[in-house]
Amino acid sequence: MSDDTSSPGTVGAPPARVAVTDDAAALLVRLREKHGELMFHQSGGCCDGSSPMCYPDGDFITGDADVHLGDLAVDSFTVPVWMSRNQFEYWKHTHLTIDVVPGRGAGFSLEAPEGVRFLIRSRLFTDDEW
Amino acid sequence: MTVYAAPGTEGAIATYRTRYDHWIGGEYVPPANGQYFENPSPVTGRTFTEVARGDADDIDRALDAAHGAAPAWGRTSVTERAIILNKIADRMEEHLEELAVAETWENGKPVRETLAADMPLAIDHFRYFAGAIRAQEGSISEIDGDTIAYHFHEPLGVVGQIIPWNFPILMAVWKLAPALAAGNAVVLKPAEQTPTSILYLMELIADLLPPGVVNVVNGFGAEAGKPLASSPRIRKIAFTGETTTGRLIMQYASQNIIPVTLELGGKSPNIFFSDVAAARDDFYDKALEGFTMFALNQGEVCTCPSRALIQSDIYRDFLADAVARTEAVKQGNPLDTDTMIGAQASNDQLEKILSYFEIGRAEGAKVLTGGHRAELEGDLAGGYYVTPTIFEGKNEMRVFQEEIFGPVVAVTEFADFDDAIKIANDTLYGLGAGVWSRSGADAYRAGRAIEAGRVWTNNYHAYPAAAAFGGYKGSGVGRENHKMMLDHYQQTKNLLVSYSPQKLGFF
Numbered sequence: 001m002s003d004d005t006s007s008p009g010t011v012g013a014p015p016a017r018v019a020v021t022d023d024a025a026a027l028l029v030r031l032r033e034k035h036g037e038l039m040f041h042q043s044g045g046c047c048d049g050s051s052p053m054c055y056p057d058g059d060f061i062t063g064d065a066d067v068h069l070g071d072l073a074v075d076s077f078t079v080p081v082w083m084s085r086n087q088f089e090y091w092k093h094t095h096l097t098i099d100v101v102p103g104r105g106a107g108f109s110l111e112a113p114e115g116v117r118f119l120i121r122s123r124l125f126t127d128d129e130w
Numbered sequence: 131m132t133v134y135a136a137p138g139t140e141g142a143i144a145t146y147r148t149r150y151d152h153w154i155g156g157e158y159v160p161p162a163n164g165q166y167f168e169n170p171s172p173v174t175g176r177t178f179t180e181v182a183r184g185d186a187d188d189i190d191r192a193l194d195a196a197h198g199a200a201p202a203w204g205r206t207s208v209t210e211r212a213i214i215l216n217k218i219a220d221r222m223e224e225h226l227e228e229l230a231v232a233e234t235w236e237n238g239k240p241v242r243e244t245l246a247a248d249m250p251l252a253i254d255h256f257r258y259f260a261g262a263i264r265a266q267e268g269s270i271s272e273i274d275g276d277t278i279a280y281h282f283h284e285p286l287g288v289v290g291q292i293i294p295w296n297f298p299i300l301m302a303v304w305k306l307a308p309a310l311a312a313g314n315a316v317v318l319k320p321a322e323q324t325p326t327s328i329l330y331l332m333e334l335i336a337d338l339l340p341p342g343v344v345n346v347v348n349g350f351g352a353e354a355g356k357p358l359a360s361s362p363r364i365r366k367i368a369f370t371g372e373t374t375t376g377r378l379i380m381q382y383a384s385q386n387i388i389p390v391t392l393e394l395g396g397k398s399p400n401i402f403f404s405d406v407a408a409a410r411d412d413f414y415d416k417a418l419e420g421f422t423m424f425a426l427n428q429g430e431v432c433t434c435p436s437r438a439l440i441q442s443d444i445y446r447d448f449l450a451d452a453v454a455r456t457e458a459v460k461q462g463n464p465l466d467t468d469t470m471i472g473a474q475a476s477n478d479q480l481e482k483i484l485s486y487f488e489i490g491r492a493e494g495a496k497v498l499t500g501g502h503r504a505e506l507e508g509d510l511a512g513g514y515y516v517t518p519t520i521f522e523g524k525n526e527m528r529v530f531q532e533e534i535f536g537p538v539v540a541v542t543e544f545a546d547f548d549d550a551i552k553i554a555n556d557t558l559y560g561l562g563a564g565v566w567s568r569s570g571a572d573a574y575r576a577g578r579a580i581e582a583g584r585v586w587t588n589n590y591h592a593y594p595a596a597a598a599f600g601g602y603k604g605s606g607v608g609r610e611n612h613k614m615m616l617d618h619y620q621q622t623k624n625l626l627v628s629y630s631p632q633k634l635g636f637f
Contacts, residue, residue, distance in 0.1 A: 042374070043372040043373050043374035044372060044374075044395075044532060044558065045373040045396070045432075045559065045604065045605070046296075046370070046371065046372055046396070046533050047294045047321070047370070047372055047432075047535065048375075048478075049372030049373060049374075049394075049532075049535065050533055051372070051478075051482060053378075059378075060374070060377070060381070061381050086604070087558060090531040090532070090558075094489065101477065101478055101481040102477050102478070103476050103478025103479070104323050104478065105478055106294070106295060106321045106322055106355075106375075107355075107371060108351035108355055108359075108375055108378060110352050112322060112350045113183070113352065113353060115167075117478035121485055121488070122485070122488070122489040123489075123492060124492050124493065
């Protein structure tokens, strides 16, 4: 069981916590053709930390230590985005957009062989959103 | 001043091959799938070699070689293994300059660091564990007059090691030296950003190690790292990297019931108490250098002192001096021995750092210096350079809480001792910390109160082989360095022996 925190606010229908750029969405379409259903888990720590890791859905086991930030709507499918609960405490005031840049991430994220790396772009929630 | 010629150009002391296969069974072996990937130098952004893109088949072949070599290697005497480790160290020392240039070209770090730190430390690491394994003893417990418990150290067998890209050779050696000293065979996967400098080293020492004792398979994490980490044919996995992959590796390890050691980074506080500024002397100068250590290795260090906490009464003056010291850091060609800060290791690291400049500013952190990409000229124009950056803000901001892995420090002030410790420990991590004070008692109390595995006291970023290194909290499991590291690569065999002819009397 994990908390669903896809909405930052408590009243009405606030905007999502997570979004995806067109380039990243196009990459997710290609990755899904190769690997099946997908998931993200936002990493912390050194080296390639502070980056979103993309796995075949279920390959990374989430649990009570994680929160579900929301689902990226891509084409005809969705991709859940997760983060460790303790990390979320420091991130919860920011909206996250998953983008992609040329590069070579380590870790086991699925996009690395394509010569690109998913990247988080963050902005503060506005007062209206929060 | 020396400017080394880039590998592949005239006069270069280090030369890379144009293509690298896997290192399996003591020789180069082409990848089973025939695929290679490009390896660009962060110095210029241009590809200088291509590298085998390994997958599960290559990992299997490497594991075959390792399993073939492990029994005999595990039976060699500690004297023989120590001699080999010392010979490796000697060979590296003979080629120190060459290895330093090779690593700088692949990683982007300044050659002054590879010459003075990375290579000497790696060499010493082999020597330290050569000595440690010879001095290691089992133990005997006398249970009673006729019953003795003997404890022997035995190697685990074949172990997997996944290496980060920030110190491609040193981090490999941190894991290799104790594993080899303890009698294990290794399958090692370097980071995909820095796949070849370790192969450069393997070639240099090829005649010293029995074939199959160390095997290197390159490739991407999802394709080569995962089959290694999840293999039922390894008896241990060691990883340095970030938290999500660390958890994933623990999940794989749980399926095979094998131990893991994980080093997952930090957000290390560097604390400057008032008395640091009691005089403008050598110690004050040393403390300012200690502050500026956030720029060492372009900030690509798990223990980067990326949060500076300065006591309120000296805050303004000390910070002004620290900004000046930071602005004096010379950025340029990493192959120039005068250069103090080189290139970030990859384009995506560069992009990530720039994205943190955005969120830092958005959260209201003030940029005191830097805060932008460094545009260098000529051949360096395509490289990945960032100007050393100081943010001023509050500890709850994301630039204070997340590892940026760039030359970026976030600075805030504290009122008193308790406030300093509260801020220092308000983090998910606990790998490194720095404490600066002229009072031995204050420094001691602070060091004991900080929840981190390594507290540098009146120094920073020293990595001697005899000092244990590892994390509290989210920074990982286990230690590296120090002879205690041998325990992470050994089983305990207990022979419980009765010398009594008398039965127990139960049956």
